[in-house]
Amino acid sequence: MAQRSTSLAFKVRRCEPELVVPAKPTPVEHKPLSDIDDREGHRFECPVIQFYRYSPSMQGRDPARVIRDALAKTLVFYYPYAGRLREGPNRKLTVDCTSEGVLFSEGDADVTLEQFGEELQPPFPCMEELLYDVQGYGGVLNCPLLLIQVTRLKCGGFIFALRHNHSMSDAIGLVQFMSAMGEMARGALAPTISPVWERHLLNARNPPRITCTHHEFEQVIHTNANKITQLDNMVHRSFFFGPKQVSALRRLVPPHCRCSTFDIIAACLWRCHTIALQLDPNEDVRIICVVNARSKFNPPLPLGYYGNAIAYPATLTTVGKLCQNPLWYAIELVKQTKAKVTEEYMKSTADFLVSRGRPALSLTRSFLVSDVTRAKFEDVDFGWGKAAYGGQAKIMDGNHLLPFTNKKGEDGIIMPICLPATLMERFVKELDSMLKDESTGEGKSNSDFIKSNLSKI
Numbered sequence: 001m002a003q004r005s006t007s008l009a010f011k012v013r014r015c016e017p018e019l020v021v022p023a024k025p026t027p028v029e030h031k032p033l034s035d036i037d038d039r040e041g042h043r044f045e046c047p048v049i050q051f052y053r054y055s056p057s058m059q060g061r062d063p064a065r066v067i068r069d070a071l072a073k074t075l076v077f078y079y080p081y082a083g084r085l086r087e088g089p090n091r092k093l094t095v096d097c098t099s100e101g102v103l104f105s106e107g108d109a110d111v112t113l114e115q116f117g118e119e120l121q122p123p124f125p126c127m128e129e130l131l132y133d134v135q136g137y138g139g140v141l142n143c144p145l146l147l148i149q150v151t152r153l154k155c156g157g158f159i160f161a162l163r164h165n166h167s168m169s170d171a172i173g174l175v176q177f178m179s180a181m182g183e184m185a186r187g188a189l190a191p192t193i194s195p196v197w198e199r200h201l202l203n204a205r206n207p208p209r210i211t212c213t214h215h216e217f218e219q220v221i222h223t224n225a226n227k228i229t230q231l232d233n234m235v236h237r238s239f240f241f242g243p244k245q246v247s248a249l250r251r252l253v254p255p256h257c258r259c260s261t262f263d264i265i266a267a268c269l270w271r272c273h274t275i276a277l278q279l280d281p282n283e284d285v286r287i288i289c290v291v292n293a294r295s296k297f298n299p300p301l302p303l304g305y306y307g308n309a310i311a312y313p314a315t316l317t318t319v320g321k322l323c324q325n326p327l328w329y330a331i332e333l334v335k336q337t338k339a340k341v342t343e344e345y346m347k348s349t350a351d352f353l354v355s356r357g358r359p360a361l362s363l364t365r366s367f368l369v370s371d372v373t374r375a376k377f378e379d380v381d382f383g384w385g386k387a388a389y390g391g392q393a394k395i396m397d398g399n400h401l402l403p404f405t406n407k408k409g410e411d412g413i414i415m416p417i418c419l420p421a422t423l424m425e426r427f428v429k430e431l432d433s434m435l436k437d438e439s440t441g442e443g444k445s446n447s448d449f450i451k452s453n454l455s456k457i
Contacts, residue, residue: 008115008125012107012151017134019101019144023072026079030086031095033167034202035350037308038093040360042166043140045147047131047393048174048377051113051120052384054156063158064106064150067382070185071102071148078177078195078306085141085167091358093167095145103137105149112155113388118407120389121238122416127393131161140165160382161393166308171375172292173306178380185382196304201297208351211344215314216288217352219362235421236395239431240404241265242412248435252327259331262371262401263338265413267330268434269399270367274322276419276426281320283365287333288314290370291341298343311349312361312368313340327434373403373413392416 052063075082083097109129116124124130131149147163164174180191241249241261249264259267270287279285291311294301301309315337322330353359361368377390392400395418404414419427 008111010109010111010126010129012109012126012129012132014105014107014132014149017103017105017132017137020068020071020075020104021099021101022075022079022082024076026076026082026099027097028099029097031080031083031097031197032199033085033093033095034199034307035204035354036202036310036346037167037199038091038358039353040358041312042308044166045138045140045163046166047127048162048164048391049122049124049127049130049393050160050162050377050380050387050390051116052158052160052382053113053388055384058384061383063152063160063382063384066185067148067150067160067181068104068106070181070382071104073184074177074181074191075102077180077191080197081145081168081177083145084143085145085165087141090354095168101144102146102148103134103144105132105134105147106151107132107149108152108154109159110154113153113157114155119404121402121404121414122392123236123394127161130159131163131393140167157388158384160387169306170292170308170310171372171377172294173308175375175377175380176304176306178377182381182383193304195306196302197307198302198305199307201301201305202307202309202346202350204350204354205347208355210348210352210355212340212348214349214352215286215316216312216361216366217356217359219359219364233421234418235424236416236418237424237428238414238416239269240406240412240414242406242410244410245412245435249327252434253331254328257328257331259335261413263331263334264327265401265415266369267327267334268431269369269415270334271322271327271330272427272430272434273367274319275430276423278426279319279365281318281323283319284316285319285322285365285367286314286316287330287337288312288361288363288366288368289334289337290368291338292374293341293343293346296342296346309346311341311346313337313345314366315340367399369399369401371401373401378403 080095080097082099082101083095084100086094086096088094130151137143145165145168149161151159176193183191246261249268274285293311294309315333317333372391378387380390391402395416399415399417401413401415405411
């Protein structure tokens with residue numbers, strides 16, 4: 001069980017924030033978002049953080065200046081990011097390409113990267129210092145679409161933190177933009193992958209035709225809600241799934257059950273979480289999987305498309321069936337859920353959103369899981385090499401599987417989660433029993449999958 005740096009406290013000495021505009025004149029126009037972009041659940045600002053180590057080859061170069069200049073050059077190609085979102089009739093979102101710019105801050109902190117701990121993972125201490133909330137610039141409409149802060153560390157490394165409007169891009173699209181910044185910082189004259197707007201490809205049809213079942217938007221009323229209400233007693237833990245843990249789970253699956261690592265981890269976590277909730281066996285529960293739909297179209301969406309191209313398919317079952325059946329039952333439901341996403345499913349989703357007033361996802365009795373390991377935030381290179389950690393900055397709604405390398409050098413997947421203390425204890429107990437090391441015949445606990453101490457948030 002690894003110690004976390006939750007007690008680390010520091011202040012960042014910041015310069016006055018500035019608006020960085022495109023380095024060259026860009027088109028003045030209005031660009032509507034797609035009907036997948038502007039659903040209710042995307043109307044928030046999502047924080048991302050990147051940690052970079054000192055690099056002798058970059059001695060004497062200021063990361064803030066390098067990144068600021070690269071940002072201005074990148075905005076020439078991604079000029080909608082320098083605009084502002086406006087809301088029109090029926091709450092339709094459009095980018096007003098005004099070239100007003102992206103909000104940029106720089107600062108210094110008297111801490112080293114090593115003080116954040118040996119194993120970097122969210123949540124991170126003092127996020128409010130690393131991504132300062134500049135008064136008057138927050139929000140979805142009529143505000144900068146990106147807020148970027150570069151914080152230099154006394155060890156020579158630095159932290160790049162970013163908050164982006166999710167209505168503009170999903171994780172794949174955001175990484176494409178950040179990678180373009182990295183290329184420009186390293187001297188490129190243009191991004192390797194040219195940005196593609198083409199948001200009309202994910203618009204609703206006229207007239208709309210809802211051809212698929214969309215359990216993800218069904219608002220279910222429960223007579224005994226049993227909500228998670230102990231918000232003053234929340235604890236954080238992160239769970240690591242390396243080769244040893246995945247092999248332990250695969251021993252619970254019949255040989256004929258073909259499944260990916262994501263399938264088996266998602267099914268395991270959903271089952272453990274549901275058991276921990278101690279619900280009525282007749283209650284309905286659902287799994288929601290976040291699926292990248294770019295390759296589901298025929299032809300696929302254009303290379304360089306940086307809008308939201310993700311689906312949130314859901315599958316229902318009962319608590320009793322999920323918890324009393326073997327693990328393969330949950331795995332099959334995860335596979336069925338992912339398989340729902342087709343080009344027709346995406347069109348039906350857009351039609352549903354427009355026809356029903358862009359409803360939010362129904363998260364009651366839902367276990368939402370997203371695989372962020374393929375987004376490759378850590379590969380973004382501003383000249384200092386790959387990030388020591390890159391991606392999610394905090395624990396968000398839903399459960400995100402993140403790439404992780406532990407102290408032993410083992411590559412795997414980590415999932416941070418925040419739950420009430422009592423529920424967390426039951427969750428850990430159930431997960432530990434599934435990962436029990438039976439190879440020795442002693443039923444030894446495999447508790448090294450827990451990567452953080454039980455601590456109040």
